[in-house]
Amino acid sequence: MSTTTTTTPLPATSKSLTFLAPATPPHVISTPLAAPAASELVVKVHAAAINPVDIQLWNSALLGWLAGKKEKGIGRDYSGTVVAVGAGVKGWKEGDEVFGLISRPTGEGTFSEYVHPIIGKDPIAKKPTCWTHEMAAAVPLVVLTAFSCLDWLPADKKKNGFGRVVVAGASGGVGMWCVQLAKKLYDCNVTGICSAKNADFVRQMGADEIVDYTSEFVSQALLENLPAGRQYDLYIDCVGGTELFADLHALLHPQAAYVTIVGDKTSRTAMGGPLTYLYTPAQVLRFLKGLLWGPRYANVLLYAKSELLEQVAGLAERGEVEVVVQEVVRGLLLEEEGGSEEAWKRVYEFMEGGRVRGKIVVAIE
Numbered sequence: 001m002s003t004t005t006t007t008t009p010l011p012a013t014s015k016s017l018t019f020l021a022p023a024t025p026p027h028v029i030s031t032p033l034a035a036p037a038a039s040e041l042v043v044k045v046h047a048a049a050i051n052p053v054d055i056q057l058w059n060s061a062l063l064g065w066l067a068g069k070k071e072k073g074i075g076r077d078y079s080g081t082v083v084a085v086g087a088g089v090k091g092w093k094e095g096d097e098v099f100g101l102i103s104r105p106t107g108e109g110t111f112s113e114y115v116h117p118i119i120g121k122d123p124i125a126k127k128p129t130c131w132t133h134e135m136a137a138a139v140p141l142v143v144l145t146a147f148s149c150l151d152w153l154p155a156d157k158k159k160n161g162f163g164r165v166v167v168a169g170a171s172g173g174v175g176m177w178c179v180q181l182a183k184k185l186y187d188c189n190v191t192g193i194c195s196a197k198n199a200d201f202v203r204q205m206g207a208d209e210i211v212d213y214t215s216e217f218v219s220q221a222l223l224e225n226l227p228a229g230r231q232y233d234l235y236i237d238c239v240g241g242t243e244l245f246a247d248l249h250a251l252l253h254p255q256a257a258y259v260t261i262v263g264d265k266t267s268r269t270a271m272g273g274p275l276t277y278l279y280t281p282a283q284v285l286r287f288l289k290g291l292l293w294g295p296r297y298a299n300v301l302l303y304a305k306s307e308l309l310e311q312v313a314g315l316a317e318r319g320e321v322e323v324v325v326q327e328v329v330r331g332l333l334l335e336e337e338g339g340s341e342e343a344w345k346r347v348y349e350f351m352e353g354g355r356v357r358g359k360i361v362v363a364i365e
Helices: 052-059 061-067 133-137 140-150 155-160 173-186 196-205 218-224 243-251 273-279 281-293 306-317 336-353
Strands: 013-019 027-032 041-050 077-086 097-101 124-126 164-168 189-194 209-212 232-237 252-260 296-299 325-329 359-363
Touching: 041 097, 041 133, 041 336, 052 336, 077 133, 077 140, 097 133, 097 140, 097 306, 124 306, 133 325, 133 359, 140 173, 140 232, 140 306, 164 173, 173 189, 173 196, 189 196, 196 209, 209 218, 218 243, 232 243, 243 252, 252 281, 273 281, 273 296, 281 296, 325 336, 336 359
Parallel strands: 164 189, 164 232, 189 209, 232 252, 252 296, 325 359
Antiparallel strands: 013 027, 041 077, 041 359, 077 097, 097 124
8 A cells, every 4th residue: 555645656766876886986876766765755865965974975985885786876965845754744735945964974965856754754844945956955964064053052051141262274164154153043253264355254144253374373373363362262173183282271171172073183084083983093092082072073964853853944934044055066967978977076176176265066967
C-alpha cells in the first residue's frame, strides 16, 4: 500500500551529481525517484549551496573506504518545493516552499533534482517569502554552525548581553552569520578579522571593529583593542591555524572559550571539525587544559535543529539579518557538452581558493 500523499504524479527519475572514488570527476546520474516513506517529504530542489565540507568529503579517502564503490552524493544545503508528503507527516503539504539540510556523506546529496528530507531528523523550515531559493539555499549549514559556535558564550553574556566576541574569517559563510547573530541575539561587541577589501562588508554585517589580517599582527591588534584590560569572551575560528595560541591567556579570560570549525589545519581540502582530534594531539591537550583551567577550547559541529532554521526565518521576515550570495553557478546537472564538468570546476575553484564573500550557490535546473 502506498505511503504517499500526493495529488500530482512524481516523475519516474531524478538526476544527481555523484562520484565513485575520492577526488574523481563527479558525473551526472539518473536514478528512479522513490515515493516518500512515511516520515519523509519529496522536495523538488531549486537551489543548493556548496560548502568546504563538500570538497573535503569528495577528497576523503576515509569516505571512499567506508562507502566503497557506491555512488556518493554531493551537497548538504537546499531550497525547493514540496511535491509529495509521506503518510505519517503532519504540518507539511504539497507546494510548501522549504529550505533545509541533508547530511548523508555516503548517500543522497542536494546537488539533485529531488531530495527526501526525513521529518524529525533533517533540519527543515518554511522558506521566508523575502528570500529567493538561491538565498535560502545559502543558509542552513552555515547558520546552524554559527548557532553552535555562539552557544559557547559564557552563560551570563548569553543572558545579559555585552559580551566581546572575535570572529576570524568574518566575511565567509559561517563567519558572517556569527557576526550577525552575536549582535542580534546576544548584543555583543564584535571584532571581525578579515581582509581590508572585505572590511566594509563585515561592518555591514554588524561588526564593531575590524582587524585586517593582511596588514596587522592579529594577536597584537586584538590585545591593543582590550578596553581597560577586559578580555574577550569568545573567539570563533573559521579559518584554522595556530598563531593565536601563544597569546590565548592574555586574550581570553578563564571562563571564555576558543571554538573552531576547522582545527589547527589550514588546508581547505582536508577534513576539519572534531575529526581532527584524532590526528592532532595538541588539540586534545588544549581541550583538556581548557576544561581544567580555562579558557575552554572546542572543535565544534553544527546543531541539526529545525527550530533554529525557523528562528532565522523569523529574523529574515523582520528584516533583521542578511543573506549574501556571491555567485550562482549554473549547469551542474547539464550532461551535454561537458556542462556539469565546467560547472563543477568553477565550484571547486571557489572552495579551494577560500576567498568567498558570503556563499556560492548552485542553481538546480
